[in-house]
Amino acid sequence: MCTGKCSRMIGIILFPLGTCAIICNLLLYFPNGKILEMDQITDYVWYFHGIVGAGLLVFLTAFMTLGAGGEGCCANRCGMLLSVLLSTLGAVGGAYCVVISAMGLVKGPLCDPGDGNYIYPFRNDTDEESYLFRQDAWDICREPQNIVLWNIVLFSILLGIGGIETLLCATQVINGLVGFVCGTCLRKRKTGVA
Known part of the structure; x- marks a missing residue:
């Protein structure tokens, strides 16, 4: 597979993933479809890891990888180099989402245990006694x-x-470097004999 086709495929896959990440992050603001006060929402939701990290930063990468993989002015070494830079940014956004999501899972939600006060009841759990x-x-x-x-x-x-x-953005970094060094696909050009 040439580097241009690989870039295009990665860009196409990143769009629905980014959209799902944004939707999941937004759903965390409305537990069971209820609108809560700001101080009643779990603190790790406010890091916008799905909206910014796995959403908007990855959309930038997806747009550039589609452009670098397409035909025309962006399907060149310069476009591949730019896709390497934006894919690095996308990989950082995805990793940020992983870290914040893991911390949100480990620390647990903010909730009311029945006395009207919202607390984090699982924050003091040890690894052996995790609420998960x-x-x-x-x-x-x-x-x-x-x-x-x-x-x-x-x-x-x-x-x-x-x-x-x-993983996809890191793959695109490698793919983009190969495309930058070696060039995109060599296409057979038809030569007309008159």
């Missing part, structure tokens, strides 16, 4: 309902998306 592996401990959170499952599912999806995006 003790489903019976999830009942401590009364409001919003199912907040633990909501956070686990959405942060896990964001973790996976960020990991895939990081």
Whole structure:
């Protein structure tokens, strides 16, 4: 496969991943579809890891990789070099999403245990006693309902998306370097004999 086709394929895959990341991050603001006060939302949601990291930064990479892989003025060594730079930025955004999502999973959600005060009931858990592996401990959170499952599912999806995006962007860095050094595909040109 030539470097241009590989760039195009990576760019096409990055768009739906970035869109899913933005949607998942937005859903974290509305547990079970409820609108909460700002101080009742888990703090790791406010790092915008799905919106900025795995979303907007990856969209920049996707646009450039599509341009570098297409025909025309961008399908050259300069376009491939620019795709390397933006793919590095996309890899950083994906890695940022992975780190924040992992921290959000480990630390647990903010919830009301039934007394009207929102707390982080799982922040003092040890690795052996993590709430992630003790489903019976999830009942401590009364409001919003199912907040633990909501956070686990959405942060896990964001973790996976960020990991895939990081891998794809790192692949594009290597692909772009090869395209920059060696050039994009050599196409057979038809020569007309008159």
